[in-house]
Amino acid sequence: MQTQTQAVSSRKIVATCAEVWAELRFFAALAPARADGLFLSGDVGQRIFQHPFSWASLGVDVRGRSHTLKVCYRTSQQIRRAADRLLPAVLRDTDGLEDERRGIISVFDGPKPEVKSLAxxxxxxxxxxxxxxxxxxxxxxxxxxxxxxxxxxxxxRARAAIAGLAGSNEMTTAPMSLAKGLEFRAVVVMACDEGILPLDERVADAAEEAELDDIYETERRLLYVACTRAREHLLLTGVTPTSEYLADFTSRGEGPAASP
Structure with a gap:
């Protein structure tokens, strides 16, 4: 464990999460005033809730100094390509930085994800x-x-589907909102039904069109995050009529959706 003196005297600070605000201000204050004093990495596509966020407001100037990483080590080419169709081709933040999703590749292949609509x-x-x-x-x-x-x-509903299987107590079952940061060789995303994804209750609560757009985008990103927890195998299921998002997931396009 580093002492306080050792921590403050460190020449470089590395952070791996782009969504910590108070902590980021702290690290920005510790980092020396030099171009390579602070290194940040993150995936804008994994940001579920789109709260207004500015690097500059936290004392970090990344304008002209950002790069989009194009190699994915966690998810197979087939799963990543299908999941990317749920997102716009270009993601932007409030500082005007753009994350171009086209051209990203995975370092390994796997079976195509499956989408099943059941009665x-x-x-x-x-x-x-x-x-x-x-x-x-x-x-x-x-x-x-x-x-x-x-x-x-x-x-x-998920627990009932695997009840009695060997090792079922070791399998993770959780809502999509808790999927972030996890990783599995095989993933099932269940109950992708109309009215569940996007969730009817949230849609009904929207007071204006802008809020409704935000809800639809949040629901889409929840599905994206859940799908990208899978390394090798991915299965999505829904009871007909299924979620409208499954049509995007199964589209024949080779990349993300067009930007709005």
Whole structure:
């Protein structure tokens, strides 16, 4: 453990999260006044809630000094390419910085993600169970499998689908809002139903068009984050009529959606 004196005298500070504000001000104050005194990395696509955010307001000037990383080490080419269709081709922040999503590549390949539209909740559960059984048979450990749903109330639906399977207690089941930062060899995103994604309750609460647009974008990013928790295998299921976002996910385009 470094002492306070050693920490302050460090020549460079490295931060790995672009969403910590008070902490960022602290690091900015510690870093020396030099071009390479502070290094920051983050993925704008993983920012679920789009709160107004400015680097400059926190004492960090990144204008003309930012770079978009183009190599993905966590997610297969097939999963990343499909998930990127949920996002605009270019993401922008309040400082005017742009994150160009086209041209990103993954360092490994895998099977194409699967999207299943089922007639009933029971049929969806059977499909998920069969997929998980297949992954277990291929040698994927239970702790390497994650199942995500839109809300905490739907977690029981995920647990029911894997009940009784070997190691089911080691599998992660959680709402999409808790998926950020996690990683699994195989992921199921369940209950991608109309009315659930985007969530009807949130849409109904929108007081104006701008707020509604923000809600739709947040819901889309929740799905993006959940899907990109998968390294090798990804399955999305929904009961018909399914979420409108699944149409974007399964589109034939090779990259992100066009920017608005």
């Amino acid at each position: 009933t909740v029971a049929a969806g559960a059977d499909t998920v169970r069969q997929a998980v059984e297949t992954w277990l048979g291929e040698g994927i450990a239970p702790r390497e499998i994650g199942l995500f749903v839109r809300t905490s109330q739907l977690v029981a």
